[in-house]
Amino acid sequence: MIDLLEGRFFLAFIALLEEKSFSRAAVRLGYVQSTVTTHIQQLEKISGQKLFHRYPRGIELTEAGKVFSKYAYQYVHLSQSLKESMNELDQPCGTIRIRTQESFFLTRMLPFVQEYIRNYPNVNLRIEQGSYQDILNGVLDYELDFGIVPQDPNRQDILFLSNYGGDDCFCCI
Numbered sequence: 001m002i003d004l005l006e007g008r009f010f011l012a013f014i015a016l017l018e019e020k021s022f023s024r025a026a027v028r029l030g031y032v033q034s035t036v037t038t039h040i041q042q043l044e045k046i047s048g049q050k051l052f053h054r055y056p057r058g059i060e061l062t063e064a065g066k067v068f069s070k071y072a073y074q075y076v077h078l079s080q081s082l083k084e085s086m087n088e089l090d091q092p093c094g095t096i097r098i099r100t101q102e103s104f105f106l107t108r109m110l111p112f113v114q115e116y117i118r119n120y121p122n123v124n125l126r127i128e129q130g131s132y133q134d135i136l137n138g139v140l141d142y143e144l145d146f147g148i149v150p151q152d153p154n155r156q157d158i159l160f161l162s163n164y165g166g167d168d169c170f171c172c173i
């Protein structure tokens with residue numbers, strides 16, 4: 001049975017169940033009415049059961065339809081959870097280790113950090129305070145991903161980026 005079922009059949013079933021009308025279910029799904037009818041007929045054929053009583057003014061679930069509805073909702077919920085989990089794989093995650101002078105963090109970085117955490121909840125920002133030399137040593141010893149210092153250390157083994165005219169400067173590996 002499972003090899004014959006398709007997700008769009010479950011979506012048509014749920015739309016029909018909730019809308020109580022083939023035409024409204026079709027509009028909801030962006031289908032023509034005959035497509036919803038075909039999907040429901042396929043489900044009835046696959047399950048070997050009549051799932052809906054059809055009346056001139058709507059539909060009603062049969063006993064088999066009530067049983068089927070429980071699994072249809074589970075299928076759609078599982079499918080949505082899977083989609084969300086797959087989308088999360090595209091989101092940045094892990095830990096970023098940053099060391100900066102405390103005064104710079106308090107005056108310049110706090111708004112950036114708050115926004116970053118809101119936009120990337122799966123990233124753990126580990127921010128430490130340190131002196132100029134502590135920050136450089138952390139970068140050179142690969143303890144940090146980024147170090148933020150107020151001036152260029154003029155070292156070939158550190159990639160240094162400036163804020164183009166501002167006081168705040170960044171160094172990183």
